[in-house]
Amino acid sequence: MKKQRPVNLDLTTISFPASASASILHRVTGVAMFFALVFVIWAWAVSLSSPEGFETVKSVMQSFIAKFIAWGTITVLTYHILGGLRHLVMDMGHWEELESGNTSAKVTIALWIVLAVVAGVWLWF
Template sequence: MKKQRPVNLELTTISFPAAAISSILHRVSGVITLISVALLVWALAVSLQSAEGFAMVHDLFTSFIAKFIAWGILTALSYHLLAGIRHMCMDLGYFEELNSGRISAQITFVLTIVLSVLAGVWLW
């Protein structure tokens, strides 16, 4: 008996629902946040060692690229926070249906965009 199985699964043709994209991005933002903590702890340690270290970190963090990286860190952190709240609400039994899960994921995306714009305005 021959089973009908896909020979080549094209991942680019799969349309993921908003809730799946939200879950994947939550994990990615967690990794970005974890890596950025190491960078920020290093900057804190160098800035507290001496006045020269503080001046070096200050000069480093006032450049455009550093502000862009800080904006990315703040965006990842805000998304991770909002998606974490969404996941905790789902653990409590809310937003578990397909439609409400999709809407809560879209709300998370919109609020992240708003917080990202506010972080950009604050940094620049």
């Protein structure tokens, strides 16, 4: 029996609303934070072990890759907090309509981009 239904395998043609993108991004940043904890816990453990350990972490943090990982960690944490606050407001009964939900998602993503740039400037300069 052949089913006559449309099949769309080209994912680039699918357009998500801003609220869907914000929700998916919130989940992705949650997973990314889990993996970023490996770097954060290592840095805390080594830096608090001794003065030499602190100097080791300090010297490692001077490299481009370490700064990029730190910036990524800060950026992921920032979006996850902003997205979480957005979801909390929605849980209280606000921004649940389609228009206000999309607007709050766009504002959240725009604020995240601004804060990511600020974090990058702060970290590299």
